[in-house]
Amino acid sequence: MHLPSPQQLRYLVALADHGHFSRAAAACAVTQSTLSAGIIALERQLGVALLERGPLKRPVFTAIGLSVVDRGRAALRALEAVVETADSGRAPLSGPLRLGVIPTIGPFLLPRLMPALRAAHPRLRLWLREDVTARLAEDLEAGRLDLLLLALPAALHGAETLAVAEDAFLAAMPEGHRLAGESTVPMSALAAERLLLLEDGHCLREHALDACRLSAARETEGFSATSLHTLVQMVAGGLGVTLLPRLAVEGGVLAGTALAVRPLDEPASRTLGLAWRSRSPRAAEFRGLAEAVREAIGAAPA
Template structure:
């Protein structure tokens, strides 16, 4: 009979493959470094194969078969965890741990409302929140380290099931004394001569900004003309306030009073410039019914008036 690794051994291997550092992997697994090292060594002996290349010094380097087994270990552990999740949700839906990933251009503006609402409606949920960029959240979702993502679409979400919740319009943020501040609505053609401040690479809002500004009659310059980037929407607003340029802001952030105390105002853009706030989860998750119910609940967080047309679930 082929010897089967234990779930704990799989966790050690997966975390080491992700962290590429014994100390950090051990901390993530809540064990000592010696315990994790011994677990990996025991797994190698059990499988009679070298998972790590120990001829490269202190670096953590996986052998080709080690890389393959780590990938298979992720899938196996996800399947094992799904067994327990299926049993739990069949007994009592919307209970137990719920690990939600959220992107930085949504988290600060929805989390203060989302957490109290979840605690009040579903007190048996043990909520964990993790904020990061879309690509990294999707990686953790695939590896089974997150259950549900709250993100902006369109996104490169291949392999995940997505459920759109509501449309989040973009507004143009300009200094209060800027000539465009006096307009009730701003055509894209009028921002062609403006310096556009954007978030740094990796933020989906940056890509969405570029797509909008490159529409017919809009901003036609390329990334190489850009002079200012920000790491967060809060920094971006401060840059606009200092007269360094203009920026697109989601209505979600503006309605959350991100402009309070600044010399920045936001004006609507002519046309339908927007993103869609939505959820994503693994297609074969046993908690699909839970996530669908949460989608209906999260829909109540929409800043858009309820009489406006909302995006329909895919």
Template sequence: MILPSPQQLRYLAALADHGHFGRAAAACAVTQSTLSAGLLALERQLDAALIERGTSKRPVFTPTGLEVVARARVALAALEAVAESASAGRDPLAGPLRLGVIPTIGPFLLPRLMPALRAAFPRLKLYLREDMTERLMAQLDAGKLDLLLLALPCDCAAAEVEPIGHDPFLLALPPGHRLASQPEVRLCALAGETVLLLEDGHCLRAQAQEACGLPRGLSAHEGFAATSLHTLVQMVAGGLGVTLLPRLAAEGGVLAGTELVLRPLVADAAGEAVPARTLALAWRPRSPRAGAFRDLARAIAQRLEPAAPD
């Protein structure tokens, strides 16, 4: 039996990713004719039709083709792990590292983190991808990313996770709000308030609701959910309600240009945890670079000491 080559599997996966022969060829740095010829050769080797040859400009995969695409991704990830194993034996924190980061962390942590990482690991080349948790997890599983910087809790059971620090929630208020005069705000004081949150799909929305145990009397301005923390801040500045912000974002300048007031949130009862999310690194189970990723987690944790809020 003649086995498919890694290049043929890359052509197939790229076509599935891009849905266009020309774009798939560009992603593989080959001509379109080379990619098409490689896929035809693959079909002959497997003695199976993988792509419907019709009038549609967009490639349509046969049921067999879809199954082969899924297995091709697994095979390519395994081949990359072979190369990673060799690299890890030499210097696991040298060379390229594809890091995925969520939007509620990246803009606020990376500017202060990147210089420190460059100094600590001068041979490390970080390639960054910002996206929401669900899509980053899919890319990690497919072998397109090596490491994720995300916030817990989230649906990341398929990955190995290393917590690196806590990120408490702060209450952002308009300056004349009734709670602005208090040095700290208990969760029960939010009852009856319109608390603005990010739209569905952002893990921060669920984290804020879960970590803060939002009271039943809480109302949410569902018709005006925000797509980013910066938009959320502007909505509060416009008098539409109050919001919960991670301290990381507050220290990262998300309130710039506004007069909003920040107040720490405290639990309703003594002994209860301060409302917070947990920052963490995540990678594929059994990754040969797992030890290096834990070293990187410790290095990041050392640089997460928060500044005192205003």
């Protein structure tokens, strides 16, 4: 039996991921003709048609082709795991590490975390991807990312998670706001305010509503933001109040604004944690990173 080569499987998976021959070829650093020839050779070797041939420029996979793509993706992940196992045996936390981080953590924690990791693990090559939780979860499951730094709980299929720290929510409002005169903001008082939150798709929205036991119906209709910096500017403009994670406040999200932040009278927080594929051979390394993340979270800037 002649087995497919890893390169042939990479070509096939890249074509499925990119949905376009030229983009798939660019992702594999080969010419389009090389990629096409590799897939044709794979079809001949397997004795089945993986793609439908016709006038359409975009690739259309046959039913068996889609199954082979799924098997090929799993095979490539298994081969990568072989290399990762060998790498971790030679020198833990060395070589490439593809880290995904959500936007409400990355800009505020990475400036503290990255220098510490470079100093402690000089042979570690960290590649970063910032995106919302749902897309990072897809990339983790597909093997495009190795590790996630996110807020828990999260919808993660086939992943192991490790809670690292709690990140308290703070109420933020203009300095002249009636709640700014309070040492702590009563949770019940937020129900009477125009509450501004991030738009759908950002897990911070759901975590804030759940942690503070607020209903989405109490939000200001038609008002939402795509980032914490935009959210802060909306509050500074007098459009309402919001809930911000302490990590972002300590990370400088309020810079250049005249906002007041106050703790809530009832503790409310989100859980920050790490996530990786449950069968990753680097699981022990990832657990070892938890302490570095905890220290970075606790190292508030002066």
